[in-house]
Amino acid sequence: MTRGSDLPRTRIVRALEAAPGTRLRVQGWVRTVRRGKEVAFFEVNDGSCLANLQVVAGAGEPGFDEARDLSTGTAVDVVGTLVESPAKGQKVELRPESIEIVGRAAPDYPLQKKRHSFEFLRTIAHLRVRTNTFGAVFRVRNALAYGTHRFFQERGFVYVHTPIITSSDTEGAGELFRVTTFDLANVPTKDGAVDDAADFFGRAAYLTVSGQLCAEAMAIGLSDVYTFGPTFRAENSNTSRHASEFWMIEPEMAFCDLAGDCDLAEAYVKFLIGEVFDRCAEDMAFFDKRIAPGIVERLEHVASSSFERMSYADAVAALERSGETFEYPVGFGLALQAEHERWLTEKHVGRPVFVTDWPKEIKAFYMRRNDDGRTVAAMDLLVPGVGELIGGSQREERADVLEAAITEAGLDPEAYAWYVDLRRYGTVPHSGFGLGFERLVMYVTGMTNIRDVIPFPRTPRHCAY
Amino acid sequence: MTRGSDLPRTRIVRALEAAPGTRLRVQGWVRTVRRGKEVAFFEVNDGSCLANLQVVAGAGEPGFDEARDLSTGTAVDVVGTLVESPAKGQKVELRPESIEIVGRAAPDYPLQKKRHSFEFLRTIAHLRVRTNTFGAVFRVRNALAYGTHRFFQERGFVYVHTPIITSSDTEGAGELFRVTTFDLANVPTKDGAVDDAADFFGRAAYLTVSGQLCAEAMAIGLSDVYTFGPTFRAENSNTSRHASEFWMIEPEMAFCDLAGDCDLAEAYVKFLIGEVFDRCAEDMAFFDKRIAPGIVERLEHVASSSFERMSYADAVAALERSGETFEYPVGFGLALQAEHERWLTEKHVGRPVFVTDWPKEIKAFYMRRNDDGRTVAAMDLLVPGVGELIGGSQREERADVLEAAITEAGLDPEAYAWYVDLRRYGTVPHSGFGLGFERLVMYVTGMTNIRDVIPFPRTPRHCAY
Numbered sequence: 001m002t003r004g005s006d007l008p009r010t011r012i013v014r015a016l017e018a019a020p021g022t023r024l025r026v027q028g029w030v031r032t033v034r035r036g037k038e039v040a041f042f043e044v045n046d047g048s049c050l051a052n053l054q055v056v057a058g059a060g061e062p063g064f065d066e067a068r069d070l071s072t073g074t075a076v077d078v079v080g081t082l083v084e085s086p087a088k089g090q091k092v093e094l095r096p097e098s099i100e101i102v103g104r105a106a107p108d109y110p111l112q113k114k115r116h117s118f119e120f121l122r123t124i125a126h127l128r129v130r131t132n133t134f135g136a137v138f139r140v141r142n143a144l145a146y147g148t149h150r151f152f153q154e155r156g157f158v159y160v161h162t163p164i165i166t167s168s169d170t171e172g173a174g175e176l177f178r179v180t181t182f183d184l185a186n187v188p189t190k191d192g193a194v195d196d197a198a199d200f201f202g203r204a205a206y207l208t209v210s211g212q213l214c215a216e217a218m219a220i221g222l223s224d225v226y227t228f229g230p231t232f233r234a235e236n237s238n239t240s241r242h243a244s245e246f247w248m249i250e251p252e253m254a255f256c257d258l259a260g261d262c263d264l265a266e267a268y269v270k271f272l273i274g275e276v277f278d279r280c281a282e283d284m285a286f287f288d289k290r291i292a293p294g295i296v297e298r299l300e301h302v303a304s305s306s307f308e309r310m311s312y313a314d315a316v317a318a319l320e321r322s323g324e325t326f327e328y329p330v331g332f333g334l335a336l337q338a339e340h341e342r343w344l345t346e347k348h349v350g351r352p353v354f355v356t357d358w359p360k361e362i363k364a365f366y367m368r369r370n371d372d373g374r375t376v377a378a379m380d381l382l383v384p385g386v387g388e389l390i391g392g393s394q395r396e397e398r399a400d401v402l403e404a405a406i407t408e409a410g411l412d413p414e415a416y417a418w419y420v421d422l423r424r425y426g427t428v429p430h431s432g433f434g435l436g437f438e439r440l441v442m443y444v445t446g447m448t449n450i451r452d453v454i455p456f457p458r459t460p461r462h463c464a465y
Numbered sequence: 466m467t468r469g470s471d472l473p474r475t476r477i478v479r480a481l482e483a484a485p486g487t488r489l490r491v492q493g494w495v496r497t498v499r500r501g502k503e504v505a506f507f508e509v510n511d512g513s514c515l516a517n518l519q520v521v522a523g524a525g526e527p528g529f530d531e532a533r534d535l536s537t538g539t540a541v542d543v544v545g546t547l548v549e550s551p552a553k554g555q556k557v558e559l560r561p562e563s564i565e566i567v568g569r570a571a572p573d574y575p576l577q578k579k580r581h582s583f584e585f586l587r588t589i590a591h592l593r594v595r596t597n598t599f600g601a602v603f604r605v606r607n608a609l610a611y612g613t614h615r616f617f618q619e620r621g622f623v624y625v626h627t628p629i630i631t632s633s634d635t636e637g638a639g640e641l642f643r644v645t646t647f648d649l650a651n652v653p654t655k656d657g658a659v660d661d662a663a664d665f666f667g668r669a670a671y672l673t674v675s676g677q678l679c680a681e682a683m684a685i686g687l688s689d690v691y692t693f694g695p696t697f698r699a700e701n702s703n704t705s706r707h708a709s710e711f712w713m714i715e716p717e718m719a720f721c722d723l724a725g726d727c728d729l730a731e732a733y734v735k736f737l738i739g740e741v742f743d744r745c746a747e748d749m750a751f752f753d754k755r756i757a758p759g760i761v762e763r764l765e766h767v768a769s770s771s772f773e774r775m776s777y778a779d780a781v782a783a784l785e786r787s788g789e790t791f792e793y794p795v796g797f798g799l800a801l802q803a804e805h806e807r808w809l810t811e812k813h814v815g816r817p818v819f820v821t822d823w824p825k826e827i828k829a830f831y832m833r834r835n836d837d838g839r840t841v842a843a844m845d846l847l848v849p850g851v852g853e854l855i856g857g858s859q860r861e862e863r864a865d866v867l868e869a870a871i872t873e874a875g876l877d878p879e880a881y882a883w884y885v886d887l888r889r890y891g892t893v894p895h896s897g898f899g900l901g902f903e904r905l906v907m908y909v910t911g912m913t914n915i916r917d918v919i920p921f922p923r924t925p926r927h928c929a930y
Contacts, residue, residue: 009720011621011688027720028688029891046719047687048621075891077720102720103862103892126679126883127890129686138687142623149614156476156513158607163921164629164695165642165672165710167928177630177644177665179672181699184643184652184659194649200642200699200709201928207630207644214591214921214930221594222512222603223476223493229695230629234646234665244665245630254511255474255492255542255567397568418591418930425592426494426540427568456628456679463632463666465679465883 007079013049015082020092022082026053027102029130030074033067040067044076047129050136050282054085054093063096072112073105073130118452125456125465133291136283137453140276141441147275148228148249148437151268157224157251162211164230167203168415175234176206177244207232212250212432213366213419216395219252219430220422226251228437236460240449243438245458252432258368258377258394261431262354265381265390266307268435269352273303276444292446298385299444305351310344312358312375318348333359336380341387352383365409366419367393368429369401379433386443392433399423472544478514480547485557487547491518492567494595495539498532505532509541512594515601515747519550519558528561537577538570538595583917590921590930598756601748602918605741606906612740613693613714613902616733622689622716627676629695632668633880640699641671642709672697677715677897678831678884681860684717684895685887691716693902701925705914708903710923717897723833723842723859726896727819730846730855731772733900734817738768741909757911763850764909770816775809777823777840783813798824801845806852817848830874831884832858833894834866844898851908857898864888 010024018024028046038059043052055078057063063080070076080096087093110116110124111131121128128134149159165179181200182188188195196204211227218225227250235242251264276284277299288296310318312332319330319340324347328337336344336355345353357375360367367376377394396402399420406416413420441453451457456465475489483489493511503524508517520543522528528545535541545561552558575581575589576596586593593599614624630644646665647653653660661669676692683690692715700707716729741749742764753761775783777797784795784805789812793802801809801820810818822840825832832841842859861867864885871881878885906918916922921930 013621027893029686047623073891075893102894103888103890105890109890126682126886127686129683135686138623138625138683142625145624145626146614146618149611153611156478158512158603159610160603160607160920161610161695161712163710163923163928163930165697165923165928166930168930175646177646178649179642179644180649181640181642182649184645184647184649185654187649187652189650200701200925201923202926203928205928217591217930218594218603218920221494221592221600230626232630236665245628247626421591423568425568425570425574426538428492428540429567455625455683458628458630458666460665461667463628463630463668463670465628465631465633465682 011048012044012046012051012053015053015094016049016051016090016092018082018092020082020084023080024082025077025079026094027077028053028075030070030072030076032072033070035068040064042067042070044078045130045135047135049139050132050286051090054087054090055080055096055099056093057096057099061095063099066099066101067096070101071105071109073109074101075103076100077102118449122451122457129455132286134452136280136286137441137445137447138455139283140280140287140445141453143276143279144272144437144440144444145228147272147279148268150275151271152226152251155224157226158218158222160211160215160218160222160225160227161229162208162214162218162227164208165201165205166208167201167205168213176209177232177234179205179207209233210248210250210434212252212434215250215252215432216419216430217422219254219432220426220428223254224251238460240451241439241442243450243454243457243459246450246454247437249435249437250432252430254428254430256394256431257429258356258379258431261392261394261433262307262309262356262379262381265354265379265392265433266352269381269383269389270303272440273299273444287445287447295444295446302352302383307381308349308351308353310349310353310355312355315344315355319343322348333361335362338387341380341382342384345382345387346384350384352381354379354381363393365405365411366395366402368396369405377431381433383443386439389439389443390433390435392431394429394431397423397427397429399427476513477509477511477516477518480518480559481514481516481555481557483547483557485547485549488545489547490542490544491559492542493518493540495535495537495541497537498535500533505529507532507535509543510595510600512600514604515597515751516555519552519555520545520561520564521558522561522564526560528564531564531566532561535566536570536574538574539566540568541565542567583914587916587922594920597751599917601745601751602906602910602912603920604748605745605752605910606918608741608744609737609902609905609909610693612737612744613733615740616736617691617716620689622691623683623687625676625680625683625687625690625692626694627673627679627683627692629673630666630670631673632666632670633678641674642697642699644670644672674698675713675715675899677717677899680715680717680897681884681895682887684719684897685891685893688719689716703925705916706904706907708915708919708922708924711915711919712902714900714902715897717895719893719895721859721896722894723821723844723896726857726859726898727772727774727821727844727846730819730844730857730898731817734846734848734854735768737905738764738909752910752912760911767817767848772846773814773816773818775814775818775820777820780809780820784808787813798826800827803852806845806847807849810847810852811849815849817846819844819846828858830870830876831860831867833861834870842896848908851904854904854908855898855900857896859894859896862888862892862894864892
């Protein structure tokens with residue numbers, strides 16, 4: 001029944017590739033059962049791949065009685081021999097010599113029918129991984145996560161864990177979750193205000209919105225680093241694209257300018273697409289057929305395109321000349337809205353495009369000021385189908401310019417003194433970017449709600465499990 | 466100066482392996498300078514390895530004036546040609562054709578002297594990565610992190626991200642950080658108590674202490690999964706082994722019993738040791754020489770040993786027979802203290818040992834009850850030098866037994882209804898373990914304070930950066 005029994009377990013992804021005649025044991029959960037008088041069929045899935053292994057027992061043969069007794073959701077342990085399958089879509093099926101019922105599914109098992117709405121499945125997030133769609137989503141998510149590590153490790157980057165609990169606010173404008181051990185019924189005060197010094201960390205502490213500033217410190221020493229960890233936004237917005245907790249990837253490179261930053265981002269996106277096609281071809285075909293028709297072709301196009309690079313000024317000029325009617329205004333100094341991003345990458349360029357050199361007023365304080373005095377060395381990567389996928393910049397490496405930007409942004413210079421130190425001791429040009437991992441998973445799978453690419457999503461008023 | 470210049474950057478780890486005569490460019494930070502009238506030497510480090518590249522310029526040769534003008538901490542960009550080095554301990558050195566000073570270090574640069582105490586370096590966590598010890602620590606940490614992913618991915622495990630913010634408490638006994646968006650100066654109340662329903666998530670929310678319960682849900686569908694994410698303890702203890710924020714690795718396997726769980730843990734520890742020797746041989750030699758003499762031999766011994774397995778009852782009996790004088794009492798039903806763990810693994814067995822089948826009273830509610838009625842299928846892995854490294858168990862897969870254990874532990878059955886569901890629908894024997902990642906880094910490097918293996922550690926009253 002368990003590991004260590006005589007015949008070891010074969011994962012179904014391997015069983016389906018094995019030659020007819022192979023004797024093996026599979027363990028998994030029954031997806032469908034068809035009972036006849038002369039023959040009983042059932043399909044087993046173990047999560048190792050999208051496809052099920054079909055088990056077929058004729059009347060009077062071993063396993064026939066057990067097979068007739070199965071129901072959807074039941075855990076089984078089957079030993080048998082593979083034979084060529086006459087059914088289409090599968091090379092082999094299993095003739096059982098023994099079927100053990102490991103765990104039955106209670107009659108109220110909610111995954112009886114073949115199709116359920118994603119809304120319903122969100123209410124049973126602890127079970128939805130047993131469906132085709134969510135099994136595929138989490139296998140692709142896994143391939144993208146491991147692909148991220150492979151990409152950076154093969155290039156000599158060091159993975160660094162930046163703090164989750166922090167007393168600083170990278171963007172200087174975040175909506176932060178407070179982390180506290182205060183008894184909320186009895187918060188200590190001093191001189192009429194909350195006595196933050198009495199809290200666990202001796203000051204007010206929050207959940208991080210970005211690991212970038214700490215990653216910069218690590219890069220000014222290790223040269224090339226990346227983070228891959230959770231980040232948080234206490235934003236009370238219920239959209240299909242925002243979660244309160246999500247994972248981010250943030251590479252940071254010493255001795256690297258904005259052009260090098262774009263080079264890395266382009267190579268990274270292309271690597272990940274190749275990785276998913278390599279490791280999850282069956283899952284991607286499923287998404288192409290059932291979730292987002294055309295997505296495979298769209299990703300192949302991106303992987304084989306040279307990404308365009310265009311200044312924000314040129315992008316705005318193109319938008320102004322476009323003749324399109326946009327809902328939101330276009331003009332130098334205004335942020336690009338989703339409709340503008342989509343037009344640029346889908347209609348104007350027809351492939352991914354880096355928009356660079358943005359007005360300093362609409363970008364973060366740490367981005368490097370360009371010589372024109374009004375723009376910063378920032379880049380957004382826009383991709384067809386979703387718009388912005390990556391945002392990055394060259395960082396301001398001049399201590400005096402950075403200090404002025406901190407003051408201009410209304411931030412407390414003392415809180416950023418250590419960050420300025422990085423510019424006082426052996427400063428170097430350096431650059432990095434951030435990629436929201438869930439947005440990447442949505443982009444690659446075609447899933448349209450961020451709640452459906454996170455095992456147990458956190459959004460306003462939702463924190464179950 | 467930056468990427469995209471004519472000659473690409475060569476990392477120093479590669480430069481030191483290149484053949485004399487190779488022309489290349491390195492970029493990094495000056496570690497030491499020796500100025501003479503006839504010749505100037507300086508050493509450059511770029512974090513890619515422990516060793517520095519020595520640059521040598523004779524009077525009248527290119528770079529001599531610049532070399533004489535350098536100071537420790539300065540960022541430089543050097544183009545030159547490798548020559549055989551007459552100095553011992555290095556195969557090659559660099560004869561510069563140009564030296565660019567990219568960023569000077571202000572005169573108060575705190576890393577002037579060769580040796581600083583770890584206590585002092587903790588106060589400049591944003592700079593300490595530029596020292597030999599911390600560069601080595603974070604390279605080894607990286608190798609262990611990536612090795613973890615490689616190990617599980619090569620075995621078909623799916624990496625899952627379990628929630629950081631949670632409304633449940635896995636251990637049922639944790640000291641939790643509250644996550645809130647309440648204005649602490651004005652916490653809403655209802656009927657005289659804190660109105661948790663008015664908080665961001667519509668209920669009280671906390672930082673996770675473990676991803677295990679959610680990982681179990683994913684395993685009952687994907688079969689083999691692992692987590693690798695941050696976990697938290699709001700424990701007000703200032704020891705060298707406890708941090709408020711640390712990373713954990715938690716594999717979970719369906720159709721796996723306690724013996725299979727031990728098999729996986731043993732293979733994992735051995736794999737990681739091999740990985741670190743492969744990727745970080747120079748850093749490990751450094752730790753062996755400077756930090757923890759004998760550590761390489763100790764790890765080699767572990768990697769080549771067969772791990773012992775012994776029941777808790779046998780372990781207690783051995784301790785009772787040992788003739789040793791222990792500070793803490795020994796007896797069936799009592800927890801093992803560090804002194805007991807060390808004696809068992811170091812003196813009694815002389816290699817790593819799994820202690821299995823613990824009294825149920827001192828283990829968590831979710832561990833599988835053994836047939837004897839008084840023990841559970843739990844294991845602790847004890848290793849020479851540190852004691853407990855891994856804790857795991859087979860999980861209770863019987864719905865009725867689990868429900869009784871939840872009630873017995875004084876937990877709210879309703880909060881764990883989804884967890885019991887996993888036993889109502891296709892339950893299977895399953896097992897997993899948890900490994901504290903920082904404890905692993907300490908074990909492998911010989912560093913004795915957890916604050917020195919985390920880039921920016923969080924402990925009571927410490928949350929800088």
